Structures are given as structure tokens and as C-alpha cells.
């Protein structure tokens with residue numbers, strides 16, 4: 380072992396060193412290492428007999444390795460992350476500080492309720508805030524992500540019909556522009572899925588619902604605004620029609636950022652909606668998670684909420700309470716508590732009257748990009764859009780067979796995370812751009828100029844785009860192989 384590594388090992392025993400008054404330099408450390416002979420003594424059978432082949436690296440080498448790895452990754456702190464439908468907004472540092480306070484972060488979920496009143500209060504206040512923002516009648520913070528919120532929501536719809544003995548209600552309607560989790564959730568909850576077709580303006584019409592409606596329809600899952608960024612303007616009429624047939628309305632709230640502070644969700648006729656705290660309410664995601672997908676419900680679904688709820692008792696204290704006909708628990712304990720603190724800080728930082736600043740700026744930013752790129756990229760739907768702009772590669776394909784994936788990869792050369800690609804499925808070669816409200820005009824202008832340059836290159840120097848990225852540590856991956864057979868460990872023998 381090199382002298383440097385010996386010294387570094389010795390430094391693990393710094394407390395011993397400190398006790399030794401004459402130990403003034405790390406070079407003396409050997410004297411304080413544990414007795415080397417003890418390491419040679421026979422070990423009990425359950426103990427490891429030999430040290431595994433760990434790489435023999437200094438701390439400094441390890442730090443450099445992980446720092447380099449972290450720099451290969453794109454992050455919202457490193458550059459714009461216009462991933463459509465994902466709302467990759469800035470994660471304010473103050474929220475991290477509050478969440479890290481030991482009185483929150485050191486709480487154990489088994490502590491008696493009287494000892495965690497502050498923690499319960501945070502949860503109660505967040506439930507109240509989410510109900511206030513949406514106008515809904517109940518809130519469960521339980522689900523760990525949007526998709527799990529969907530599962531809880533659709534299970535509540537199932538329970539609603541079961542309680543009424545409506546066993547014939549076996550179908551959930553899902554638009555063709557929906558996120559894949561919607562039909563997957565419906566199927567996982569025991570429903571079959573009937574697809575609704577968007578019209579030429581990119582929305583679902585009441586006529587389309589009427590066409591697909593029969594006594595088997597249990598509900599509709601619809602994203603508002605939808606994944607094209609378009610507000611479903613017939614939503615109220617659709618809700619009324621569904622309710623007249625005792626079918627319920629699930630609103631996928633992944634795009635709430637487009638209308639937070641603007642729209643009363645209950646008045647839209649919604650019975651249940653999940654809210655991605657890691658999108659609208661700025662908690663970290665995209666590798667920095669975990670997520671959090673609270674659900675808010677109308678009166679119809681109040682009796683079936685996931686357990687437990689946080690309630691405020693008459694004496695002003697907080698407690699966990701169960702709903703009698705609950706669909707049950709959806710995860711261990713009470714949800715991703717650290718995310719609740721962050722989201723609550725974010726909501727309180729704006730305050731009720733200023734929340735609409737978020738959606739107004741997000742919509743403005745997306746439309747600014749749309750306006751400046753519409754002469755460079757095909758815009759398949761020309762309806763008014765909110766928080767995101769969905770282009771396609773039609774022009775670039777026609778000119779020189781440059782595809783969406785090529786454009787996405789070329790963007791990486793300029794330090795941008797690519798937009799969402801090939802989704803929603805109703806757009807061939809979709810490029811779905813969502814800047815969020817976090818980006819400055821200067822950053823939007825840089826992004827626009829880059830996208831315009833790529834469109835120019837696709838026309839004049841298509842190979843440059845087709846062979847991108849040129850400046851990243853890793854070029855084009857076999858993404859299927861990478862997903863199916865990820866290489867997650869490093870073996871020094873294989874270097």
C-alpha cells in the first residue's frame with residue numbers, strides 16, 4: 380500500500396489521533412492503527428473471511444470519479460431542461476434548508492402522535508392548501524408519485540361503483556393524447572380502456588364522449604390542459620354528461636402548472652385529480668426525487684380516500700385518522716414527507732393571491748418559444764396552447780430526413796436537455812417543449828436561437844445533426860440495451 384493510502388486509512392482513526400497528545404502529523408498515524416495481528420485472528424463463520432476486491436483508491440480519487448460522473452449528467456441546476464409535461468422548474472434552496480431541519484428530518488414515523496404535532500401540522504396545512512388551490516373537498520398526501528395518485532384515484536372510482544353495486548361499470552375512457560400511465564392505471568385497477576379520439580383542434584369533444592358512452596362506462600381520465608398544452612374547453616359539459624350517467628371524472632393534474640391559481644378544479648366537474656408536487660410545486664425530480672402525487676377529491680369520493688388522513692381536532696391538536704370505507708394504504712407510513720415541507724414552503728412563498736404568477740409566466744414563456752419557432756418547425760396543432768408547445772420534425776424530415784431524435788441530440792451539444800420526444804402519440808415525431816416559469820428571457824432567447832440554428836443546420840449540413848451529439852461525454856446510446864442491461868457497477872479488474 381502506498382504511503383498516501385496508508386495515511387488516508389489512518390485518518391479514519393482521527394479521534395484516536397486527537398487523544399494522543401504527541402500525534403502532530405498524519406505520518407505518525409501508523410502507531411494508532413488497530414492491532415494488525417487482530418485482523419489475522421480466525422473469524423466467526425458468519426463473518427466475511429476475506430476482504431472483497433474493492434478498488435484500492437484514495438478518497439480523492441473517489442471524489443473525482445463521482446464528481447466527473449455527476450458532471451456527465453444534465454441537471455436543472457446546470458442548464459435549461461425543457462422536458463415537456465415534466466415541468467422541470469427551479470427547486471428553491473430555501474425549501475431544501477427547511478426540509479433538512481433536524482426536527483423534521485430526524486422524525487421517526489413510529490413516534491407517538493403527541494410528539495410530532497409540528498410534523499402533522501405541516502401535513503395538515505398542505506392538505507388544506509391543496510384543497511384551497513383546487514377547490515376540492517378532500518386531500519390525501521399518500522401517493523408517492525403521479526402514477527400512484529392515478530392508481531389511488533381510479534381505485535376510489537372502482538370502490539364508488541362497487542359500493543353502489545354497479546358491477547357493469549367496467550370501462551374507463553382515455554383520450555388518444557393521454558400519458559401512458561393513464562391506460563396502464565385503468566388496466567391495473569381492473570378496468571378495460573376505450574380510447575377517445577382528439578379532434579382536429581387537439582381536444583376531446585362532448586360528441587366524442589356521447590359516441591363512446593354506454594352503461595359500462597365507469598369514468599373518464601383526462602389531462603387538463605392536455606399533453607398538447609391545449610385546455611379542454613368542453614370539460615364542464617363533459618363532466619355534466621358523465622355525471623348524468625353516474626360516471627366519474629378523473630383529471631390528470633400533471634399539467635396543473637399551466638393553470639395553478641387560475642382555475643377552480645371542482646367547478647370543472649372533477650371528482651378526483653392527482654397533483655405532482657415534483658412538478659407544479661417545485662420539489663426535485665428527474666433523478667433528484669422522490670416524487671409525491673397527492674390526490675384531491677370531490678364529495679363523491681370522500682368516503683374512499685386512502686388512509687390515514689391528518690385531521691385537526693377540536694382542541695387544536697393534530698391526529699392521524701382512518702376513513703371507514705377507505706381503499707386502504709398505498710405505501711408505507713404517510714407519504715414522502717420531505718416533499719410536503721418543500722411544497723408547502725413553495726406555496727406559502729407565493730401566497731394564495733400570487734400563485735397565478737406561476738402559471739401566467741409559464742404560459743407566457745411557452746408561447747414566446749412557440750411564436751419564435753413556428754417558422755422553423757412544423758406546428759401540427761394551431762389551437763391556443765398554455766404551458767408547452769408541441770412541434771414535429773415534419774419539415775426537417777422532408778428536407779433531409781433529419782428526425783426528432785437527431786434534433787434532440789444536437790440540442791445536447793449546446794448544453795440543453797432535450798425536450799420530450801415522440802410524445803404525445805397523436806403527433807408523429809413530436810418535440811414537446813415546456814420551459815416553465817423559471818427561465819429568464821435571456822435564456823429563452825438563447826434556446827430559441829439554438830433551435831433556429833439547428834433547423835438551419837438540418838437544411839444545410841444535415842450530417843452534423845444526424846451524427847450529434849458531438850460534445851458530450853457519451854454519444855448515442857443503444858437506449859433499449861442501456862435500459863434493459865444497465866451497467867451500474869465498476870469493477871477494477873475489468874478496466
Ligand SMILES: Cc1ncc(COP(=O)(O)O)c(C=O)c1O
Pocket residue numbers: 464465524525526527558560602606631633634655670671672
Ligand atoms: C400527463 C402525465 N400524467 C401522469 C404522469 C405520471 O406522473 P409521475 O411521473 O409522477 O408518476 C406524467 C409524468 O410525466 C405525465 O406527464
